Amino acid sequence: MNFRLKLLLAMMLVVAGATGTALYVSQQRVQATYQKLFAQLSHAKIESFTSLQETRLGALKDKSRELAQSVRLQAALHESDENDATNLYLVAKDELRELSDNTIYVFFDSQGRLLVPTQNDSRFNRFGGQGQFRKQFSFVGESLTNNLPQQVGMVGAMADGRWQLQQIIVTKVIDPVTQETLGALLLAFPVPDLVSGRNGSPSQTNSTTGIKFGIWLDGRIYSTEPIPEPHISDLERSISENLKQTEFLIWPDEPHRVFLQEITSGSGLPAAYQVCLYSLADFIADQHKLKIRILIFGALTLLGAFLISLVLTHGLSVPLRELVAGTNEIHRGNFAVKVRVRSRDDIGKLASSFNEMAEGLALKEKYRTVLNLVADEKVAKQLIDNQAALGGELREVSAIFCDVRGFTALTQNMPPEEVIEMLNEHMAVLARVVKQNNGVVDKFVGDALMAIFGAPISHGNDALDAAKCALSLVIEREKLNQTSKHKLRIGVGLATGKMVAGCMGSTDRLNYTVLGERVNLAARLCSSAKAGQVIIDQTTRERLGETISVAPLPELHLKGFSENVVAYELRSAENIRINTPQ
Amino acid sequence: MRDKFVKLLTAVICALPLFTHAQATIDGNVTLLPTRAESSGESRYPGAPTITTAPAQLPAVVFLEGQFPAAATPPPTARMVQTNAQFVPGILPIRTGTTVEFPNDDDFYHNVFSYSKLKSFDLGRYKKDEKPPAILFDKPGVVRLNCEIHQQMRGIIVVLDTPYFTTTSTNGTFHLENLPAGKYVLKAWLDEKHVCEQPVELHDGDKLHIDFPAK
Numbered sequence: 001m002n003f004r005l006k007l008l009l010a011m012m013l014v015v016a017g018a019t020g021t022a023l024y025v026s027q028q029r030v031q032a033t034y035q036k037l038f039a040q041l042s043h044a045k046i047e048s049f050t051s052l053q054e055t056r057l058g059a060l061k062d063k064s065r066e067l068a069q070s071v072r073l074q075a076a077l078h079e080s081d082e083n084d085a086t087n088l089y090l091v092a093k094d095e096l097r098e099l100s101d102n103t104i105y106v107f108f109d110s111q112g113r114l115l116v117p118t119q120n121d122s123r124f125n126r127f128g129g130q131g132q133f134r135k136q137f138s139f140v141g142e143s144l145t146n147n148l149p150q151q152v153g154m155v156g157a158m159a160d161g162r163w164q165l166q167q168i169i170v171t172k173v174i175d176p177v178t179q180e181t182l183g184a185l186l187l188a189f190p191v192p193d194l195v196s197g198r199n200g201s202p203s204q205t206n207s208t209t210g211i212k213f214g215i216w217l218d219g220r221i222y223s224t225e226p227i228p229e230p231h232i233s234d235l236e237r238s239i240s241e242n243l244k245q246t247e248f249l250i251w252p253d254e255p256h257r258v259f260l261q262e263i264t265s266g267s268g269l270p271a272a273y274q275v276c277l278y279s280l281a282d283f284i285a286d287q288h289k290l291k292i293r294i295l296i297f298g299a300l301t302l303l304g305a306f307l308i309s310l311v312l313t314h315g316l317s318v319p320l321r322e323l324v325a326g327t328n329e330i331h332r333g334n335f336a337v338k339v340r341v342r343s344r345d346d347i348g349k350l351a352s353s354f355n356e357m358a359e360g361l362a363l364k365e366k367y368r369t370v371l372n373l374v375a376d377e378k379v380a381k382q383l384i385d386n387q388a389a390l391g392g393e394l395r396e397v398s399a400i401f402c403d404v405r406g407f408t409a410l411t412q413n414m415p416p417e418e419v420i421e422m423l424n425e426h427m428a429v430l431a432r433v434v435k436q437n438n439g440v441v442d443k444f445v446g447d448a449l450m451a452i453f454g455a456p457i458s459h460g461n462d463a464l465d466a467a468k469c470a471l472s473l474v475i476e477r478e479k480l481n482q483t484s485k486h487k488l489r490i491g492v493g494l495a496t497g498k499m500v501a502g503c504m505g506s507t508d509r510l511n512y513t514v515l516g517e518r519v520n521l522a523a524r525l526c527s528s529a530k531a532g533q534v535i536i537d538q539t540t541r542e543r544l545g546e547t548i549s550v551a552p553l554p555e556l557h558l559k560g561f562s563e564n565v566v567a568y569e570l571r572s573a574e575n576i577r578i579n580t581p582q
Numbered sequence: 583m584r585d586k587f588v589k590l591l592t593a594v595i596c597a598l599p600l601f602t603h604a605q606a607t608i609d610g611n612v613t614l615l616p617t618r619a620e621s622s623g624e625s626r627y628p629g630a631p632t633i634t635t636a637p638a639q640l641p642a643v644v645f646l647e648g649q650f651p652a653a654a655t656p657p658p659t660a661r662m663v664q665t666n667a668q669f670v671p672g673i674l675p676i677r678t679g680t681t682v683e684f685p686n687d688d689d690f691y692h693n694v695f696s697y698s699k700l701k702s703f704d705l706g707r708y709k710k711d712e713k714p715p716a717i718l719f720d721k722p723g724v725v726r727l728n729c730e731i732h733q734q735m736r737g738i739i740v741v742l743d744t745p746y747f748t749t750t751s752t753n754g755t756f757h758l759e760n761l762p763a764g765k766y767v768l769k770a771w772l773d774e775k776h777v778c779e780q781p782v783e784l785h786d787g788d789k790l791h792i793d794f795p796a797k
Contacts, residue, residue, distance in 0.1 A: 072695070075728045079697040087697050177734050 003320065004313035011305040019298030026290050034283040035257075039247075042259035042276035045213045049274060050263075053191075057152060057169065060103070060187055064171040065150065067095050068185055077107060077115075077173055077182045085115035092185075103189040106133075107173075110183050112141020126164070126190070127157045137186065139269065140170055144181055149174070153269030154191065156217050163196035165215055165222040168269070191215070194222040212277040216260070218270050227277075239275065255280040319347045323354055335362030378440050379512040382456045392502025392515075397455045398466035398540060399519050400439070401493045401526030402430060402473050403448035410488070422486045423447065426477070433476050437469035438462070442513050448526070452514050455501035463496045463543040467573035470494050470534040474578050478532070491533055493526030494570065495519070496540040524558040525567060532578065534570040541568050548573045551580075606761040606784040610792040612642040612754040612770045640772075642794075643675040643740045644756045645747035646782075648766035653745065659683055659716065662727065662737055664692045669727055669737030675747045675771075678722050682739060685714035693730040700741065701725050724774060740771055763788075770794040 067073055072091050080088040088107055096105055104123040107115040114134050117123075127133040136155060143151060151170045156163050169187040174180070194215055214223030216239045221232055235250060239260065242248045247259045259276040322339045329337035337358055341351045371380040404410070404426070411419045427449060431441050434451040438459040442450040451469065454462030470492045481487045497518035503510040518537070525535040541550060550568035557564050571577060617639050657680040663670045665687035676682060684694050684705055695704040700723035705715045719725065719741045727737035740747075750756040750770075758768075763784045770778040778794035 069733075071728050071730050071733050072697070075695070075726065076697045078726065079699060084699070087702065091697075177736060 002317070004309075004317050007313050007316075008306065008309045011309045012302060015298065015302045015305045019294060019301065022298070023291060023294045026294060027287055030283070030287050030290060034280075034286075038257055038259070038276075038278045041278070042247075045276050046259075046261050046274045049213065053167070057167065060099075060189075061150060061152065061169055061171075063096070063099070064169050064185055064187055067092065068171045068173045069176070070095055073185075074173060074175060074182055077109070078175075080107070080115050081109065082113050082115065085117060088115060089117035099187075100189070103187055106137075106186045106188070108137075108140050108144070108184040108186065110144065110181050112138075112144050112184070115183070126166070127188075132158075140184055140186065143170060143269070144172060144184055148172075151269055154215065154217055154263070154272045155188075155270060156196075156220050156222065163220060163222070165191040165194045165196075165217065167191050170269075191222070193224055196220060196222055212275075214275045214277070215263075216273040216275045221275065223275075223277075235277070239273065243271075243273065249280075255284065315343070316347060318342070319351055323351060326354055326358065330358060330361060333365075335359075335365050377435070379456060382512070392500045392504065394498055395455055395458075395501055396462070396497065397499040397501060397514050397518075398453040398463045398494060398496040399442075399499065399514060399522040400434075400451040400453070400466055400470055400473075401448060401523045402451070402470075402490050403446075403526055405489045405491055405531040407447040407488075410486075422488075425480070425484060425486070426488055429476050429480050430473055433472045434469055437472060438465045439469050443511075450519075450523075452499075452501070455499070455514055456512065463540050464547055464573060466494055466496070467534075467536065467540065467544055467548055467570055468576050470536075470570060471573055471576040471578050474532050474534060475576070489531030491526055491529030491531055491535075493522045493524065493529055493535050494540055495522035495525060495537040496543055497521075497537075520560055521558070521565065524560065524565075525556075528556055528558065528567070534578070535567050536570050538566040538568075544573070549577075605759060606763060606786065606788040606790070607757070607759045608646075608761060608768060608782070608784075608790045608792055609757050610644070610755070610790075610794065612644060612750050612756060612772070612778070612794040614639060614642060614750070614752075614754045615772050615776060639752050640672050640738070641750040641752060642754065642756075643673060643742075643747060643749055643771040644758065644794075645675065645742050645744050645769055645771070646758065646761060646766045647744055647769055647779075648764060650744055650746075653677065653679060656681070661685060661714075662739065663687050664694065664729070664735070667692075667729075667732045667735055669735055671749070672736070673738045673740065673749060675740045675742055675749060676719060677745055677747075678741055678743050679718070679720055680741070681716045681718045683714045683716040686710050686712070691731060692735070694727055694737075695730060696725050696727050698723070698725040724771075738773075768792055 070091075073088070073095060076088040076091040085107065092105055092107070099105070104126070106123065109115055114130075114137070116130065119130075121130075124130045124133045127136060136157070149172050153168055153170075155166050155168055157166050158164075166188045167190070171185045171187075173182045173185060175182055212223050212225050212227065214221050216222075216236070219236055219240055221227065221236050221239070227235060231251065235258070238248070238250050239258065242258075243260070243262075245260065247257060250256050250258055257278045257280055259278075261274045263272045263274060319339070319342050326337045326339045335358055338355050339351045341348050341355070368380070411422075414422070423444075426447075427444055430449050434441050434449070437453075439451040439453045440455065442452050444450075451466075453459070453466040453469070459465060473492055474490060477488060477490050481489075495518045497516065499514040499516035499518055501512075501514045503512050504515070505511050518539070521537055525537060529535045535553065536548075536550065541548075549571045551571060553567045553569055555564035556567050569580075571580070657677045660674060660676045660680050660682045662674050662682050662684050664684065667688060670687075674682065686692050686708055687710060689710060691707040691709070693705065693707050696702060700721055701717065701719060703717055705717075708715070719739065722741045722743045725739040725741065727735075727739065729735035746758060746761055748756050748758055756770075761784050763786050765781065765783045768780050768782045772778070780792055780794070782790060782792065784790070
């Protein structure tokens with residue numbers, strides 16, 4: 001995956017992440033705001049209903065208590081039974097004459113039995129008749145045994161084909177002298193504005209939006225506005241299942257939030273809950289709008305990010321590609337490569353550094369080439385690798401000296417250019433031979449060449465390499481003579497022994513070479529050699545044994561050596577053979 | 583003084599037919615109902631005198647039930663007095679046909695009424711020195727009395743079809759004498775829900791001891 005793609009992906013991920021986070025946070029905020037609003041509205045609704053109910057109920061509760069303490073009523077209740085309660089209702093009618101028409105009052109005896117004024121009394125009609133009333137209010141008998149002097153609650157009543165919510169007040173009638181419960185007085189009046197939610201007309205079937213308030217009682221909803229089927233059944237069922245919660249959601253297709261608050265009622269009375277129903281349609285619409293806006297904003301940001309990434313990656317990838325190409329060129333050995341510096345930023349600095357590096361490499365390569373030219377390749381490598389001991393080491397080395405016989409005379413009248421040309425041709429062949437035989441060209445001194453074997457590294461049988469090299473030098477020069485316009489003849493001296501090898505000189509100018517008596521010996525042997533002759537010392541002879549064939553020479557008296565030196569003329573080494581010089 | 587005379591006369595009249603025989607006597611004890619919680623005694627009407635006298639332990643009525651000839655003369659008038667914001671006596675047994683007067687002995691108003699099925703009446707308000715209203719109780723049964731002004735005032739009139747009755751003392755002892763020989767049922771009435779009874783066969787000169795409930 002290239003850099004541009006990565007950057008694009010990263011930018012898009014960041015933008016997508018930021019958009020997602022913004023979406024999430026905003027959705028949460030909107031939801032929290034709406035939830036708070038709903039909760040406040042719901043609380044206000046419930047509060048207002050509660051206070052209205054308190055106002056409505058207050059006077060009636062007081063009136064009930066007062067009536068329950070009335071001597072006449074208590075006396076009448078004491079004397080009444082299921083068969084005859086006419087007098088009781090007469091007394092009560094007088095006491096309760098200021099009650100509104102829609103408030104009914106009913107008495108129960110101490111056993112909780114209903115006391116009926118007359119068999120066909122119309123007051124039970126709103127509860128679906130006397131039988132239904134007895135059934136519905138059977139709890140009054142049980143409530144007489146508790147300690148609550150007055151209980152307030154609600155019941156649902158079905159009459160004339162419609163359900164209506166009735167507020168009831170059950171007040172115990174207690175004899176103040178004996179503390180005996182004589183019975184109970186029940187007041188009931190319809191809760192205004194609340195009817196069973198199913199009573200809606202068909203034209204209102206879509207009215208599930210907006211805010212609704214109602215009372216849930218006994219699995220039935222009584223609301224200010226009708227709620228159409230099947231929503232009302234769903235709602236009634238959901239409330240029955242979620243009575244322990246204060247709020248929950250309903251209708252996933254058309255979400256509404258439902259708030260519940262239990263209305264404290266006396267024991268034995270059916271529990272009623274205030275219900276607030278809020279449509280989430282507005283909330284969802286707002287949330288949807290916000291989502292769209294954020295997504296559009298996100299998409300634009302993404303596009304912007306994409307374009308910016310393109311520009312940025314273009315500004316990055318082009319120089320990078322050039323740098324990659326430049327690196328490849330370097331890899332191929334083209335140190336002359338240059339990349340274009342397009343900017344002053346980090347990439348520009350990198351390009352500049354690259355160019356500097358390439359220049360440095362080119363320079364080093366140049367140095368290496370020069371080094372290889374001025375020093376033997378192996379020595380140069382050792383120097384570069386810092387393996388050549390600056391201080392020098394004592395090791396067995398075979399040294400060869402080779403020079404041209406009669407060089408001075410030959411070049412006396414020769415133009416310098418031709419001398420150089422001749423020497424270059426000569427030395428090129430000799431240097432090649434040395435290299436082929438694992439030798440190191442130590443130096444060229446005029447027409448002479450000094451080569452060493454066994455330093456800086458040994459190749460095993462260095463003396464043999466040197467011997468073969470010495471013979472090859474003679475052979476190759478002879479071959480060259482056949483093609484070259486200069487016919488040169490060389491003599492070669494070879495000596496083997498312990499020599500000091502190392503880089504010698506100052507820290508800023510070094511020369512890898514070998515020093516020692518044996519080097520001088522090789523030089524002296526070279527001087528003693530005739531054209532086409534190779535003279536070796538005693539040590540070399542001993543080292544090589546039967547691998548070479550030599551001819552003994554008379555002991556030589558050499559300059560710098562106090563004693564005569566034993567020397568041999570080398571004829572052959574392994575399969576290399578030279579003719580005896582004439 | 584006049585009351586005593588009337589009582590004596592009643593006793594003499596009642597006892598007349600018995601003088602021909604030796605009479606039977608029943609003594610005994612009735613375990614009375616526990617005293618109920620007392621009311622605060624608050625008046626229903628602000629400004630009305632507040633009497634905090636607790637109602638005394640109601641005695642039981644013990645009577646001999648049987649077939650007795652109707653009284654030749656109306657029984658003497660009985661009295662249920664309102665005094666210290668209480669009915670005195672708290673429980674008044676009378677024979678059927680007895681007229682009861684309800685004098686107000688207090689310096690304030692009372693309003694005696696009853697919603698009893700036996701006799702429903704409302705005597706209204708009257709002062710101490712006014713002529714007390716009187717009610718004739720011509721059927722047997724129980725009449726409970728209330729005062730509309732004073733909630734704690736409770737009175738009971740037990741109308742009986744027998745001349746042989748008495749109220750127990752506050753500790754429950756009773757004494758019935760001059761009882762004719764024969765088979766009867768002795769009953770102790772504590773309230774409508776608590777009526778004890780025991781059949782008795784009396785012979786002349788018997789002196790029985792009967793406790794309710796039987797020990």
